[in-house]
Amino acid sequence: MAEHPTTAAAVTETTCGICLEEPKDPMNLPCGHSFCEGCLGEWRSRYGVKEEMRRKCPICRARIPPSKEMVATLLVCRARKKNLEHRNETSSEQYYRSCLALEQAEEDVGADWDGVTVLEDNHGTPAVLIPVYIGRAIMMGDITKVLKWINANRTEDRANSKVRISSLPALTLACMNGHLSLMTQLLQAGANIDLMACNGSTAIGYMFTSDTEENLNDRIRLSLSWGASFFPDGGLCGTSREYCIRQATTDGEHELANLLKSELGGRRCEIINLSSSPELNGKTCVADEYLQGSDLYKVTLETKSKEVLLLDSGNLKRRDRTPQDCGYYVEFKNGRTIRHDFDSNEDCQAFVAALNNNGETQPAVTVEEEAAAEQAAAELLAELGLDDSPGEASRGCKAKKSKKKKGGKKKRK
Numbered sequence: 001m002a003e004h005p006t007t008a009a010a011v012t013e014t015t016c017g018i019c020l021e022e023p024k025d026p027m028n029l030p031c032g033h034s035f036c037e038g039c040l041g042e043w044r045s046r047y048g049v050k051e052e053m054r055r056k057c058p059i060c061r062a063r064i065p066p067s068k069e070m071v072a073t074l075l076v077c078r079a080r081k082k083n084l085e086h087r088n089e090t091s092s093e094q095y096y097r098s099c100l101a102l103e104q105a106e107e108d109v110g111a112d113w114d115g116v117t118v119l120e121d122n123h124g125t126p127a128v129l130i131p132v133y134i135g136r137a138i139m140m141g142d143i144t145k146v147l148k149w150i151n152a153n154r155t156e157d158r159a160n161s162k163v164r165i166s167s168l169p170a171l172t173l174a175c176m177n178g179h180l181s182l183m184t185q186l187l188q189a190g191a192n193i194d195l196m197a198c199n200g201s202t203a204i205g206y207m208f209t210s211d212t213e214e215n216l217n218d219r220i221r222l223s224l225s226w227g228a229s230f231f232p233d234g235g236l237c238g239t240s241r242e243y244c245i246r247q248a249t250t251d252g253e254h255e256l257a258n259l260l261k262s263e264l265g266g267r268r269c270e271i272i273n274l275s276s277s278p279e280l281n282g283k284t285c286v287a288d289e290y291l292q293g294s295d296l297y298k299v300t301l302e303t304k305s306k307e308v309l310l311l312d313s314g315n316l317k318r319r320d321r322t323p324q325d326c327g328y329y330v331e332f333k334n335g336r337t338i339r340h341d342f343d344s345n346e347d348c349q350a351f352v353a354a355l356n357n358n359g360e361t362q363p364a365v366t367v368e369e370e371a372a373a374e375q376a377a378a379e380l381l382a383e384l385g386l387d388d389s390p391g392e393a394s395r396g397c398k399a400k401k402s403k404k405k406k407g408g409k410k411k412r413k
Contacts (some may be wrong), residue, residue: 031062072198077102141179167198178214205239210249224266227320260291
């Protein structure tokens, strides 16, 4: 017997058309069908072998328009290529890579795209946009200015703010420029280590593509301890485990490459089922090194003693850092950072709670100060002949990197 139309419509609206459960991060297609974002992505990569199938609804085969991220990536790639052409740098390696990136972006969007329709996401409030002067402060590692801006409006999620065009998150911008202390402050303020830019890449992938080599090992380990994920389809900058391992090996970071190959390498973990020293069960540690040829990790306890142990993988369970359970706390006070270590996670959590309750955070910038700073930044950009274009953030990064290279830093391939 045929199903009643209203019943079918109700099922379509309330369940994912692939897993048949309530949609998680639902993607509502123009044809009316809804899917979990993860289910749709997996279906398109696993079963959409032919290009025409990748862009069609799994149920009715109606055309799936490109996402806003895909379109943003396309626009950024076009602008980057045009900018290099304007500077007569068409014979450079950078131009060659830009052409490849543009070709990939055009392929992802599809030749039959109408140039207008995009797939709307359902992720709620859009990200806060980073003002020009704060973007420059992040690139310079100016913790004072960045924290003042974040605390100026606690109703906005400024720790996860993004650059206007490229959608680079504040954390990624700090990562790319080698600012370890600023990264820590942003993470403690609630920055999402896996927040993606418009091309689908996260901070850990961008760190391998930037020219800034300073404290790369420490930045990667910090990201891993805060739960950085690896994604099979890593976008233009790649965030798969294989990509990061390959880049680390190419750059001569063999110790880092070996760490990335292991499941718990660099991760913050909780000790479990340790019968030889039961008093350590529940304690947290960091897996500093995986000993190849065994299933053992060299770990450092998160205590003031920093005791080093060899533990089996079966005695370790991942326990990623969070702002509420960070294991240690780096306080920024009077223009400098102060690290606080504790002998228990409960002590650390109590310390963080006390700081928050007492309001001992970086003073907030006033509306007048913010407006004045933004105006000054705009005037400086106008004076230099720059504007808020898609290549602005990358130009700022490269200007800084060029200065570093003069000091003897080798150029990353």
